[in-house]
Each structure stands twice: as C-alpha cells, then as structure tokens.
Amino acid sequence: MKRPTMADIARRAGVTKAAVSFALNGRPGVSDPTRRRILAIADELGWQPNSAARALSDGRAGAFGLVVDRPARMLGLEPFFMQLISGIQAELSADGTPLLFTVAEDQRAEIATYRSWWAQRRVDGVFLVDVQLEDARVPVLEELGMPTVVIGAPVGTGRLPAAWSDDAAAAGTALRHLAALGHRRVGRVCGPARLRHTEIRSAAVARLAPELGMECATVATDYSADEGAAAARTLLTRPDPPTAILFDSDLTAVSGLTAAQAMGLRVPQDVSVVGWGDSALCELVHPPLTALSRDVAAHGGRAARMLRAAAGGARVADLEDEAARLVLRGSTGPAPVAATAGAAAVPAAGGGAQGANAPGPGQRQTVAEL
CATH class of the missing domain: 1.10.260.40 (lambda repressor-like DNA-binding domains)
Known part of the structure; x- marks a missing residue:
C-alpha cells in the first residue's frame, strides 16, 4: 500500500x-x-508529514540524535546506557519526537556523523556522551551551531550546556563508607583514562584516600565484564591485596565479585566490593552489591528537556542533578581483622562507623551522606 x-x-x-x-x-x-x-x-x-519536506520548509527535522563511540556488543550489556536511552526516549515520546541513535567506531567517525546529520537537516540537536580530556567534538559542535546537551560534567565542554552529577562527591561517599568499616588498602577498577569522568573520579580518590589513611591501587578497563574480572584478579594477587575494591560500573563490579569468589575469597569477609551504578544486576548476585545509585532514566529525561529547549532557541544553563547515594547491601563489611590490626579508626562524616550494622544479603539500606 x-x-x-x-x-x-x-x-x-x-x-x-x-x-x-x-x-x-x-x-x-x-x-x-x-x-x-x-x-x-x-x-x-x-x-x-514528510520529515524531509518539513525540514526544507521550516528548517526543523523533528528529531534528536545520539552517537555513542563504544562497541555495539558492549552497549547491550551496559545498564547505564540502556537506562539513559530509556529516559531520553520516554521524554521525547511525549510529543512524538524520535531519537536517531547510532554507534561510531571512533571520534572521527562520530564527528562525520554530526556534520552529515546537520547538513542534511536530519536532527535538530544531539546529546554528547563520554566527554574526553582532549575532545575534538566540542569545538566542531560549537562551530556547527548545533544545539547540544552534554551528559557529563561541565569541564572542557566550551559553551555547550551540561546535565551532570558530582562524581567527586560520590567517590567520597564510597571511600568514607569503606574507611568507616576499617579498610585501609583499597583497589579501584576504573574506565578508560581518556574519559573526563574517569579523571574526575581518579582525582577525587587520589585527594581523599590519604586523608582517610587509605592506600589505593587503580587498574583501568574498557568497562567490559572480561576486563573487570581480569582487573579484580590483578589486584587480588598483589603481595598486599586490597581488602575492598571500588568498581566504576555495575557490570565490572559483578564480574569482579564473581572473579574474587572463583579465587576462593569470601565476599565481604575477605574482600568488600562496591559498584558504581545500581542496576538489577546488583541484586541478582550473591551477596547483592553495595552500589552508588542514582536515577539514570530520570537524568536522561531532564537532559532531553534541556535539548528540546535549546533546539527551540532558548538559552540553556548547566543542570546539576543529585549526586549518587550509596545503597548498602551484603557485599561490604568490616575489613579482615589482620588488615586492621594497629590501624587508627577513621569515623565516617557525621559520626558512627557503618561496619557493625552493615546489611546482610537481601537487605537494603540507603546512605545519603556518610
């Protein structure tokens, strides 16, 4: 027909x-x-209506775009992006605006996509994710004049408005919780060092760990499950293995927990595990994962409203969302006695150590501020 x-x-x-x-x-x-x-x-x-004809008549495409520079196979396993996209799409679907989504093999290909979309009037604006330390996309998007909302910290983003939450504050929440449990040797499994949010988290950990009397060893990954497990094994086979590990994603945390158990270690009796990002994965493992949690779908919805306003010609300011809160589950507990012998107690901010009252498997407790 x-x-x-x-x-x-x-x-x-x-x-x-x-x-x-x-x-x-x-x-x-x-x-x-x-x-x-x-x-x-x-x-x-x-x-x-014919979108191409409408674009020719009034200059509007009636769609927004999102390009992700990550392997497609990983996106299907990454809860953060699935939650983010669902939040964006839920907001845009309210007025029937479609989201044009694609994967690019590198930043050069991503920039070529932006230029093509803008020249062909296929989108009215884009979401920019995974901001890098030296990000060539930012000046190009500014040059094109394409309405853009950055999903990430407003650092190195030029004049582009950003929807963000404070990763440094979240890192502090996790470290203080572990310090209150008596952990002094901590491992961290982060994402690629080129990403801006990795650098922000790393700087916060490097600044705060010494203040809490902690040593922190870091291993970088590509956020895949395989690299998360390998990073956990690397840390746990050190001569002075950590008694707790903070993972920068829930997927790597789940794989790291499984790797630790495969090595014969008990979680949390021998090693505590904290994930960054709280999805259903965190409650499907045993013990369930303590995790830094925030409503990523709602965050995506707010970013979508910002982009709709920017595409309509409004001046849009940066929007700071709530910082991640710590949801306590069974994967964190007091540091092993041998590891804490002779160590001075480091109370959590606001008083009161969390160790003795850490929830067991299946229990859930939210820490808004430690």
Missing part, C-alpha cells in the same frame, strides 16, 4: 492541495468545517 499524500486527501475532500496544506499546517485560508473534514480524512488515511 502506497503512502497517502496530500493529493490523496485533496481528492477525497474535494478541495485543492493548497487548502489541504493550510488545514494540516494550522494556517488560515480554509473554513473551520473544511479544516475539520480535511483533518478527519487525513487521520482516516493514516497520513503523516
């Missing part, structure tokens, strides 16, 4: 194509009864 056109509507209604155009676009030139009849026929025929 061929797609219905305005000519089909005009023939059915017994009017000119110009009258159909006036009616469908809400312009004067037709009577109210005629407008209602034309709209009813258009609905009956299942007519939809």
Whole structure:
C-alpha cells in the first residue's frame, strides 16, 4: 500500500492541495468545517508529514540524535546506557519526537556523523556522551551551531550546556563508607583514562584516600565484564591485596565479585566490593552489591528537556542533578581483622562507623551522606 499524500486527501475532500496544506499546517485560508473534514480524512488515511519536506520548509527535522563511540556488543550489556536511552526516549515520546541513535567506531567517525546529520537537516540537536580530556567534538559542535546537551560534567565542554552529577562527591561517599568499616588498602577498577569522568573520579580518590589513611591501587578497563574480572584478579594477587575494591560500573563490579569468589575469597569477609551504578544486576548476585545509585532514566529525561529547549532557541544553563547515594547491601563489611590490626579508626562524616550494622544479603539500606 502506497503512502497517502496530500493529493490523496485533496481528492477525497474535494478541495485543492493548497487548502489541504493550510488545514494540516494550522494556517488560515480554509473554513473551520473544511479544516475539520480535511483533518478527519487525513487521520482516516493514516497520513503523516514528510520529515524531509518539513525540514526544507521550516528548517526543523523533528528529531534528536545520539552517537555513542563504544562497541555495539558492549552497549547491550551496559545498564547505564540502556537506562539513559530509556529516559531520553520516554521524554521525547511525549510529543512524538524520535531519537536517531547510532554507534561510531571512533571520534572521527562520530564527528562525520554530526556534520552529515546537520547538513542534511536530519536532527535538530544531539546529546554528547563520554566527554574526553582532549575532545575534538566540542569545538566542531560549537562551530556547527548545533544545539547540544552534554551528559557529563561541565569541564572542557566550551559553551555547550551540561546535565551532570558530582562524581567527586560520590567517590567520597564510597571511600568514607569503606574507611568507616576499617579498610585501609583499597583497589579501584576504573574506565578508560581518556574519559573526563574517569579523571574526575581518579582525582577525587587520589585527594581523599590519604586523608582517610587509605592506600589505593587503580587498574583501568574498557568497562567490559572480561576486563573487570581480569582487573579484580590483578589486584587480588598483589603481595598486599586490597581488602575492598571500588568498581566504576555495575557490570565490572559483578564480574569482579564473581572473579574474587572463583579465587576462593569470601565476599565481604575477605574482600568488600562496591559498584558504581545500581542496576538489577546488583541484586541478582550473591551477596547483592553495595552500589552508588542514582536515577539514570530520570537524568536522561531532564537532559532531553534541556535539548528540546535549546533546539527551540532558548538559552540553556548547566543542570546539576543529585549526586549518587550509596545503597548498602551484603557485599561490604568490616575489613579482615589482620588488615586492621594497629590501624587508627577513621569515623565516617557525621559520626558512627557503618561496619557493625552493615546489611546482610537481601537487605537494603540507603546512605545519603556518610
């Protein structure tokens, strides 16, 4: 069945194509009864506006774009991006705006996609994710004048507005919790060092760990499950293995916990595990994972509202979302006695160590501020 056109509507209604155009676009030139009849026929025929023609007539594509520079195979396993995209799409679907999504093999290909989309009027704006320390995309998007919302910290993002939460504060929440449990040797499994949010978290850990009397060894990964498990094994086979490990994603945390158990270690009696990002994965393992948690889908929805406003010509300011809170489950507990012998107690901010009251498997406790 061929797609219905305005000519089909005009023939059915017994009017000119110009009258159909006036009616469908809400312009004067037709009577109210005629407008209602034309709209009813258009609905009956299942007519939809041609996005390419609309872009030529008013310069708007009626769609937004998202390009991700990560392997497609990993995106299907990464809860963060699935939650983010679901939040963006839920907001955009309210007015029928589609999200044009694709994967790029590198930053050069990503930039080429932006240039192509903008030249062909395929999108009215884009979301920028995974900001890098030296990010070539930022000046290109500024040069194009393409409405853009950065999902990440407003550092190195030029004039582009950002929707973000404080990763440094979240890192502090996790470290203080572990310090209150008596942990002094901590491992960290982070993402790629080139990413801005990795650098922010690393700087926060490097600054705070000495203040809490902690040593921290870091291993970088690509966020995959395989590398998360390998990083855990690397840390746990050191001459002075950590008594707790902070993972920068829930996927690597789950794989790291499993790797530790495969080595014969008990969680949390021998090693505590904390994940960054709280998804269903965290509650499906045993023991369930203590994790830094925030509503990523709601964050995506707020970013979508920002981009809609920017595409409409509004000046959009940075939006700081709530920092991640720590949800306590069974994967964290007091440091092994041998590891804490002779160590001075480091109380959590606000008083009171968390160790003795750490929840067991299946229990859930939220720490808004430690």
